[in-house]
Amino acid sequence: MAEPQTQADAVTMDKIVSLCKRRGFVFPSSEIYGGLGSTYDYGHYGVLLKNNVKGQWWRAMLQERDDIVALDSAILQHPRVWEASGHLEGFTDPLVDCRACKQRFRADDLENAACPRKPSVHPGEHSECDLTEAREFNLMFETSIGPVRDSASTVYLRPETAQGIFINFKNVVQFARVKPPFGIAQVGKSFRNEITPGNFVFRTREFEQMEMEYFVPPAEAERWFKYWVAERERWYADLGIRPDHLRVRPHPAEELSHYSKATSDIEYLFPIGWSELEGIANRGDFDLTQHARFSGETLEYFDQATGERYVPHVVEPAAGADRAALAILVDAYDEDDLAGEGRTVLRLHPRVAPVKVAVLPLLRRDGHPELAREVFGAVRGRVQAEYDEGGSIGRRYRRQDEIGTPFCVTIDHESVSDRTVTLRDRDSGHQERLPIEGLADELAGRLEREWRTPKLG
16 A cells, blocks of 8 residues: 655644544533633543543653652642742733723733734734733632632632642651652642633643642752653653654743742644743742741651751642643644545554544444444453444544544454454554454554654654
8 A cells, every 4th residue: 555645744723623623622612602712622532632641641650650649639729828829919910901992911922912903913003902001910710618708718719730739748748658859740620810811722711730749859959850851851752742843941030930940841833833831840949938837837858867857849840731632633633645535634642542443344234333343342441442334434544544543443244254354554554454363452562562653754
């Protein structure tokens, strides 16, 4: 079979949004009511993809290491948590309103915004623009606990998962019997009332974070910061993202948060340009010191072997599951000609592909569906599989290509007579005959093989 001819860099954000809607990865939330700005629902394949991304993150943090433990902290936390962290006072963006078009903009980012009435100019540059003075806008969502809405019951939806780790530092040290350097990792929802969300799921008001706080002796913080920058960049490349579409951008001094001794972003070259995938920060001892001061609890580590007592410094790799999934989709998107026919294909790493194997009966008669169901039952216990008998075999291949399924197993007349199947490879289109006996083991083994995106040539 002829090798597919790839069209380089065919991806645009519009194509990704269209594919996600068409194939049930992601669609606007509350769509039947006209939608709710920058909120999205994940469909079947989107759920599987994002769960696979989170699963690979947990694998890198827990299965492949013995110095990190897991945590799942509450979304609602004591209001004093956000006083101590500085979010109540400092977690703000400068906001301006336009009295003419009734739109809001970040005052510090007007050069990257477009005027709704004339997109070729920035807000404030059109003759009809009438911008208000900038005012600080807190990004936290506020709610209340209890039957009576008063100031005593005010709480906040967490804007990050990190603080839940810091306030559980003492608990983890006591039950997990860990000593620095060690990490606490968690995955969970965070909420930010962004002024200008957008670019699909890149920036939304509700999102999922994968954060780990790595507690180290103060003298070792710089070394571990460099280690985690390199380690986290490698993780994205290991999931199939092209290395030349990744870069590390250190923050200049004027960009650093007040608590940060050093921060670097891992960025990906999206269709919208280079944008942050993950931030790695050397947070020093700011967080534990603040929570100790506000709570009255001692949040130190006592080394019984040396008699030393100290507040650990923290290195924080903080990634977005939604952004990681989006980057993986963008990097995998491809258009090529296979056997003279154009197709759209997601060249996803098999470890993150929503479906690993599709089982396809060639016909809906002559024993094909019955044998296909038998094969499906045998493989679904080992790998995420899908049974598909709708439409022509060519159309079904294209459907599976578009959702990134690495392998298709086709049952035909020969299968009924000799119990062999056709195994088709997504990337090359190559087909081979394999026996049904042992097929599940063969597929599971192939999915564990080293994989390299064909887009690298």
